[in-house]
Amino acid sequence: MRGMRGVGVLALAMVVVLAITACQQRAQQPAQQAKKFKVGIVYDVGGRGDLSFNDMAFAGLEQAQREFGDRIETRDLEPTAGGENREELLRLLAGENYDLIFGIGFLFTDSISRVAKEFPNVKFGLIDGFVPDLTDASNIVCLLFNEHEGSFLVGAAAALKSRTGVIGFVGGMKIPLIEKFEAGYIAGARYVKPSIRVLSDYAGTTGEAFRDPVKGKELALAQYDRRADIIYHASGGTGIGVFEAAVVKKRLAIGVDADQSLTVKDDQRPQILTSMMKRVDVSVFETIKAFVDGQYKGGYKNFGLAEGGVGYAENDYNKDMIADIKDRLEDLKQKIVAGEIKVPASKAELDTFLKSLPK
């Protein structure tokens, strides 16, 4: 009896406090200015703070906000843990009159196709996803990356730097997209050093495989034990475990998506040879820029080495480490851009590529 009354009094007191604070905080809404373009982003599972994919998208948005500050208004939203509400978030943004909306990751493919049909006047950008039969007039632009080209360069870097003749690859989810990284990496390594051995492992077959650092560490330790001295990871958050393993074994690792030397812990920095940069930020920024300039076009946009969409990272921490191979990497890069080397983008293409190499 007494307990109940206590709760009641407490509740009443809370309500009073809330009412008072509410009155104080009213009327602080910013005044509406002239019409701005509204740009929204919905992240992939994992959301902000993954130090790679999603954070890169945010970086692109931020850059656009800085550059076109007075002309655009930006919003970024995270889906639920399993990503079930990504379509609802897209529809919400579109319904709130956002002009340009990005879906970060191929999981948005079907959702964006549906929402784009419902809102023909809203433009969409889809990272990594492929929607068939788009034209310049479509309201979806698929932003695709030649990850295999960037992976080719870091594969070459790994092979050139390896002392044991064995290097490793740790992938996240075993899907064709990640196999593209693997194919490019193996091709690059074998191109510069035909005798190199490449160990490959994947963390799993679900989305979980992109956020499982424990598994990443386990796989990396096993590869280091099998004499690999450099491991390239294409596994999102799982790669944090690969870096930990590199610290334990005092060997090297290669990052992915972002320039990971800049974002990892201090003790891991010396272990990172370089990172395969996938410039999601560039693609987001370029698309916003085109939109603001009235140049938005639907269809497909490829970001490869030539467009600066992928590449290897050079920074204050790894400058000395890669100084001796840099000329060689730049040479390879020129060859790829010029079309002299056609980098394989799948396991099947890799087989043909490897057969074409001089023995």
Next chain:
Amino acid sequence: MKWRLLVLQIATPILAIVFGVVIASIIVLAIGRNPLDVFGVLLRFGLLRADSLLSILFKATPLIFAGLAVALSFRAALWNIGVEGQYYIGAFCAAYVGFGIKGLPVAVHLPLAVLAAGLGGMLWALVPILLKLRRGAHEVITTIMMNYIAAAVILYLIADVFRDPSQIGTPRVRTPEFPGSARVPSMGPLLGLLGLTGPDANKVNWLLIFGLVLCVLFTVLLSRTRFGYEVRAVAFNPQAAEAAGIPNARIQFLMFMLSGGVAGLAGLSDVLGFFGYLDIDFPKGLGFLGISIALLAKNNPLGVVLAALLFGFLDRGALGVQFFARVPKEVIVILQALIILAIVVAYELVTRYIRMQRKREAERPATAPAAAAEAGH
């Protein structure tokens, strides 16, 4: 005294929600935001927009099946933690019937797919219940293990055996699409008559009505039939029930199978009603939400409907809170969990209080006859 208790009983859910809101307000205040703004957005966005109401119905549909499945097992004093795995298998069975068979009319194909889902769920529930009844293995452990197996099995089936050949070369890993005859029709046309149109109206499908009907049927079965009486007896005191001639094992087996069968249907709203294919990225976690829903509903099938709607509302409202009130997603998840937790606790406290007062009254000799007329819940 009696009137006061009655009023209190009616007010219990409201008190529970108020309590939940108060607790959540403390968190909102702690992150330096105004709770009135946040709850204002939650209510306005969640309840005053037609698209939100429709979205809540869509979100509640699978939760009704999941909650009902868990509640059915709890009613027989069995802990079916395996609804998660059972609906994976059910969804796959329905998908297999969906893309594997062609040329059937809707009237045959769709019921067949739904039946397959139910049987799939039952199949996955069969192992734990047999292990329990024959070998005494506790069903909590076995059903959890079956969840892991189910997750791995359907991944294998979707990715390696039945992957849509047209998707090879893309990152999409899913089964082929089902023909229209295996899709659950949308309630969109009907809702259109009520003036509700648009994508959110089209998402609501007839499984919602099917789920409601199931809940009503199970209410009748459990409270108005001999079988229901036997279930109560077994749950209340197995030894006494056995002594009274009620076959314990048979009742538990049947209830667990019913639970598994309903669980198998939980994924259908998404798979047959929305996507039209089974993707490795299809919505997961419904089984565990079902446990919360069953607990919140006190294992009452009709309560399950209300609890599922509440979950749908919180989920939809969270979207608005993230968007309009600019509260970070992580805080919203905490709020959702706190509100549910507070409701459960407050509900329990008030119910206990009422029960205690009743007992006290019943023990008072002079007023005994009046108090004996109990309403029951």
